[in-house]
Amino acid sequence: MRPFKHPPASDLILERVLYALSDPVRLEIVQRLAEVSEASCGELDGGRPKSSMSHHFRVLRDAGLVMTKSVGTTHMNSLRRSDLDARFPGLLDAILAQRS
Amino acid sequence: MRPFKHPPASDLILERVLYALSDPVRLEIVQRLAEVSEASCGELDGGRPKSSMSHHFRVLRDAGLVMTKSVGTTHMNSLRRSDLDARFPGLLDAILAQRS
DNA sequence: TCCATAGTTCCAATATTATCGAACTATTGA
DNA sequence: TCAATAGTTCGATAATATTGGAACTATGGA
DSSP: OOOOOOOOGGGOOHHHHHHHHTSHHHHHHHHHHHHHSOEEHHHHOSSOOHHHHHHHHHHHHHHTSEEEEEETTEEEEEEOHHHHHHHSTTHHHHHHHOOO | OOOOOOOOGGGOOHHHHHHHHTSHHHHHHHHHHHHHSOEEHHHHOSSOOHHHHHHHHHHHHHHTSEEEEEETTEEEEEEOHHHHHHHSTTHHHHHHHOOO
16 A cells, blocks of 8 residues: 655645544544554554544645554554644643543 | 524533634634734635635634624634633744744 | 555535625714 | 615635545654
């Protein structure tokens, strides 16, 4: 599988980031990734169809929130925390402080 | 004109707030309101049709970001900064720190 | 080589949103 | 009371998003 395209930190757009996080499914993915620091797609679906999850991961990747790399037959996702903290200081902290 | 419905601070929903801010027009409104602290709708349209602006103000109000009160024939809008800071500490600061 | 697993891509259906003109409402001032 | 101003509401249209099934791709293991 060809590697995914991840925008460089300097290209991150605030509106895009906020939009990506405005969906409950995606926000939960990000919250989980903040805890475990790395997880496969399968570990993060809530019994949801794979195609739906694939869509959400793509939105998160395109917004620059999540980094995905191939590891064997799975895709490992991680939060681009340092990039985000550098570009939008305090944003992720404020969002993750939210207890759902 | 009947007063607007504003959600209490305790009812604010993170996803809703993020969604409201993910639109460029609305984000700009919020950024401007952070500077001037109070402004009428007309002062904040960028030559955009009134009906469009009215829509955006409603989204901002419903999300709990903006407070609107009638003053004579105009509607004065202000950022619900203290409510937002109490509910989502640091969020608004992080977003407003962004220079567009 | 064959099969299972993990995700992606494609597609169509449904739903949500943005935009803006037109009609409407409320308030002020003449 | 009438006109002007400030916004809202309504309605239609176009754009964009979400969802999920089906087919496809890539990798690892038997």
